[in-house]
Each structure stands twice: as structure tokens, then as C-alpha cells.
Amino acid sequence: MSKSRKPPTISDVAKLAGVSVGTVSNVLNNRASVSAGRARRVMRAVRELGFTGSMLAKGMRAQHNTLIGLCVPNTGFANFASLADTLDELSVADNFELIQVFSRYDAERELARIRRLIAYKAAGLLIVPSLQPQRVLDLVYEAGLPTVIINRMVPNETRFDQIALDHETGIVEVASRLLELGHKHIALAIQYPQLSVTQQRISSLTWTVEASGKGAKWSVLECGFESETFENTFAETMRSPERPTAIIASNDLLASWLIRAMHNNGIQCPKDMSLVVLEEPDWAELVYPKLSCFQQPAREIGRLAWDKLTQRINGEAGEPVTLRCAGKMVFRGSVAEYNKSTTSE
């Protein structure tokens, strides 16, 4: 049974040290000059009582808190994990408390979580927005809360800073390479058709394929949200004579589904099908063949976002900016030349 004694306050310390509360405060924040003897007595009392202070009272008094909210869809994808990791590191260094909440891709939940962060008088917000972030963004704008949007672009949003990956160059590089290798039909496997990055990717793919003048095809493979359903979709797609010879997966979950589905349908990678994923899961080099990935610079994004947010909190930032970070394409065994004599029973 933990003894639930009340936490010590400044006046407890003051009483024990035989000084006034103002003196204690001055010692703790080594502000005004306090005589050495009293200072020592105060410090001893602090240690004796295990005095920690109250961030609640501090925050209330100072009218600003050292809490920073980070709202991400989940923590499962490798990207979000390293983003959280980076931001935690940076926030500790700057003496902020990072409080991470999950929106689970649900606008309603996102709204509720952000509302609470506002109620906690968070000093700033870092948001990886959900699919319908409008109400949330309106809310934080109304609240006047310094906010940076990360990782996922919100189109036509000029009220906030946005720091995100440059998705276009990635898919252009992937598609160009696949076309060079002789692929005639490239499919983009997606999960969220409404997402702005998805739209961007589709148009980039379209553009690249058509500009190449090689008469290649492209298509979009909507994969849904259940792996069983997907198995059917995939099998059906592969029965078509027009089936793709290369697939670009939007995220690592889809990549894992595709690997399994290819295996189940007797399709060999890269002989029958090349595979690329637009983020790098930590198992990329463990599967055979090794997975070709577009590495997202999560750490760089985290750092830029943090810098921008602290600037904005300190009132040093001007007009909201939109930054795009370059990713890096890494080709591994899962991509190969298109083999015209592909087995097709």
C-alpha cells in the first residue's frame, strides 16, 4: 500500500527551513540573492521532504505550460515510431513534456483527443492529420494554438506550417526505374483513396508513365482493410491477362499482404512480379528477396517540425511555411527486369 501522503508544497519547505515562501522560490529558481546559509537550509529541506514542485500550479501561474501534444494515427508503423522517438528526444532537450495521443485514423476521436490537449493548455501541437482534419484544424486555429502539421499534407491549408515528405519524386523515381527495366504495367496498391498523398501519387504515376512514351500501362489496386478480402482481390487481379508486372505498395502493411498473397498464388518475386514499398519497414532486409523501399526521412521531418514549432511558440515564426523533405529510394532484390517469357498458365 503506497502511503498516499499529500505531496509537499513550497510552504512546507519554507516552514521546515524556517524561511518564507518567497525565499524558497528564489533559491529554487536561483533568482534574487539569498544568503548562503538560508539557501543551504532550504536545499536540505527540499531534499528531506522530496519536494518536486507542481507543474500544474506553475503552468497556471505562468499562463503557459510546457506540454506539447503529438497526435498520430497509431504507433504501429515504423515511421510513426521513429517520429515519436525523435520528437521525444528533442522535447526532452528543450524541457518540454511530449504527450502522445492516438487518433486511430478516426476524425471523431482525433477531435476529442485534441480538445483535451487544448484543455490541458498545451503550449503547442504536432499533428499527423486524419482523413477529415477540418474540424480539428478549425478548432486549434480558433484556440490560437501553435501547431505544425507533419507527415501528411492537408491541401489548401495555409493557416499552419506543414512539414512532409516529398512523395512525388519518390514515385517518379520508382516508376522511371520500372519502365527502364521494361515493365509494361505498373500497379499502385493503395488503402486510402481519399488521402491527398494517394491522389498525388496517382497523378505522379500517370504523368511518369505517359511521359515515358513507352506505351506502358498503369492501374490502381484498392486493397481495402482486411487481409482476407484482399487475398480475393489480388487473386482476381492476377487472373486478368492484363495483369501488372510490378506493384508499388503505399505502406508496409500492404507490402506484407502482397508478399503473402504472391506466395499463396505461386507468384515469384522478382521473376514474375517486382515489388516496391513507399516506406521502409524494419523487416525490409529480412525477407527474400530483399524489399525495395522508399526511405522516409522521419527523423529529419521530426527535427524540422520541432524547430518550427518552438519558433512559433516563441513567436519567432512568420508566415506559415510548407516544407517537403526528400526521401531516398533504395532498390534491392525485389525489383528486377521484366521477363517477357514470364510463366503464365
Place this chain on the structure above:
Amino acid sequence: MSKSRKPPTISDVAKLAGVSVGTVSNVLNNRASVSAGRARRVMRAVRELGFTGSMLAKGMRAQHNTLIGLCVPNTGFANFASLADTLDELSVADNFELIQVFSRYDAERELARIRRLIAYKAAGLLIVPSLQPQRVLDLVYEAGLPTVIINRMVPNETRFDQIALDHETGIVEVASRLLELGHKHIALAIQYPQLSVTQQRISSLTWTVEASGKGAKWSVLECGFESETFENTFAETMRSPERPTAIIASNDLLASWLIRAMHNNGIQCPKDMSLVVLEEPDWAELVYPKLSCFQQPAREIGRLAWDKLTQRINGEAGEPVTLRCAGKMVFRGSVAEYNKSTTSE
């Protein structure tokens, strides 16, 4: 530039609605009976001003906060991710705010982070302890903070509830199976020798191998913290005539290192070597052969820990308890019978 207007307070609302602050408070918490007309006026004023309330002031007034601290080493391992996910879900349901901090396996940092959580007057703490948690545990005990230790056992600690995996049955089951399959030398690949779970695992392995009476061997493979160094260690181990025919990896990082190292050294799994990992990474079924795993019940542990913590916060818990959850062994392709005619050049 977000307009950094001061957030509205209760008295702002009261002024606008033409009522007293007490009335507003009563309306918001639908406590005492307030006349319908006034209540409507208050609600309108609340909406108009975008009033959210201040959890800081609430917490200070109520002398207890709705903040729960979760301290984990990192968020990279699949286990910790789903633990965080479960706890987030549960805390939202109970109207608590979960604030997650990372100790990075560093006792010093752990102490600093916990200290701040105490200063924030967190209502309770969930800790996956670091390797030297003594000072932290003393601190939270002194502070009288309801605390539950999860996932990793702290030996001889009876001041707190502990909810953890039953590691023993897992390794006993794995070792028994490997012995059944004719393996004569089982190695346990570890990273943290001082960890109590490591000690438990070693003694369970010892016990199981010796009790089997099959004259089999066992050994411990210390893997260190850098994958390059590990490559050498592994190559050396495999050069020995006494080399293991089955390896049990303590965590998914080691499993990934082992898969790579086996590949680099031309050792085939499961023909030359069986492999088991004591947690289940999300890529377990993507590699070939599929990885045999001891599935840790992270969700169950999360749920039990949360229940215990809320009990303790509400003063409904008695003496601290220690609970062990059963994991589940899943054998897949990476484990096979030991083949005496193993290729050994």
C-alpha cells in the same frame, strides 16, 4: 500567424451569459439544479467563446489529476507498441490522459522522466522498468504514487503490483520441443545479461535440458548491441565443432540479426539450424521459413495493468500483487527436426 488570444475562462463565460461563475460551473458539471433559461444562456456563451476549461486549474483544485504516466524503454518493439495502444484505448475510456515517456534503457533518463511526471501530479504510473530501477521505484514509493510495474519483473520488489509475462513456461516449452526434435545443443541469444528475465530464462533452460536426461548441451550467446560486432561473434560461434543446432532469440531485434547472419554464413534454416524468438515481431510470417514465436499477450497484460492501476487509484486495491500472464508458443517453419547428417564442411 495563429491569433494568440487568451483562452476564455469561466468568468468570461459568466460575464457574457450574465450569471455568476458558480452557476456556470454548475451548468457545466450539471451538478445543482439550474433554471432552464440560464442554462441555455450559459451553453450559448460557452459555444460562442469556444470555452474548453482548464485541466490545470481543475487538477489543482481537485488535488488530483487525470494524467497517467506510461514509461517504456522505447516504442520500436512490437510489444511496447501494442502495449501503448491498449493502454491508450483503456485510458480514453476511463477519461484519463495517458502520457507516454521513453526511458531508452537508461536509468538516469528514466529517473528524470518520472520526476517530471510526479511534478505534473500524475494520478498513477505504469512502468516498464529499466535495468536499474531502484532509485525510480524508491522515488515513486516516497511520493506515494499509485504504480504498476509491467512487462519486466523486478525481483524482491513487494511495494508495487507487478504484471508480467510468465517467461518460464515459454522457454520450457520451446526447449522441450527442441529436445524432442533431437537437438543436442540449444543456444540462448541474449542482449541484457543482468536483466532478471534473462536470468530466469537461463535457469529455466538449464533446468529443462538437464531434466530431460538426453545429454544435450545448452549455452548462452551474448550478442551485444551492434549488428556488425554480432556478425563476428556469430561467425566464430559457428566455426566451433560444438556449435548449436538451435537458437532461441530473446527479442525480435536479435531474431533479425540472426536471420541475416545465418544467411551471410550460408547456414540454412531450419535444415542446419532451428530458430525461435521469444516475442512475435509483425514480420514473423513474412520471412522464409516462417518464424516460430512465443507470442506475448501484450493486450492482456495492458488490460490487467490498467485494471490494477485504477483500483489502486481508487483505493480499492489491497496488498500489492504479482500476476503472470501465460504466453503462447507458435511453432512455424523455422523449427525442424535435428538432422544428424547436417552439412558441415
Place this chain on the structure above:
DNA sequence: TTGTACGCGTTATCAG
């Protein structure tokens, strides 16, 4: 150099 008093936003209490 040290002590005192006030205000931050909220809720509980008490008087009207």
C-alpha cells in the same frame, strides 16, 4: 536581504 499579499481558473460551501 527577507517577508507579505495577490492572482492564475476552478469548485465547494455557505449565505441569501
Place this chain on the structure above:
DNA sequence: CTGATAACGCGTACAA
């Protein structure tokens, strides 16, 4: 049913 006020812990301006 409603309004005024004290108290929570801290920082600070100002008085001693």
C-alpha cells in the same frame, strides 16, 4: 435556485 468567496500551489511585485 443563485451569487459571493475561500482554497488549491506557485511566482512575483512590493513593502519592510
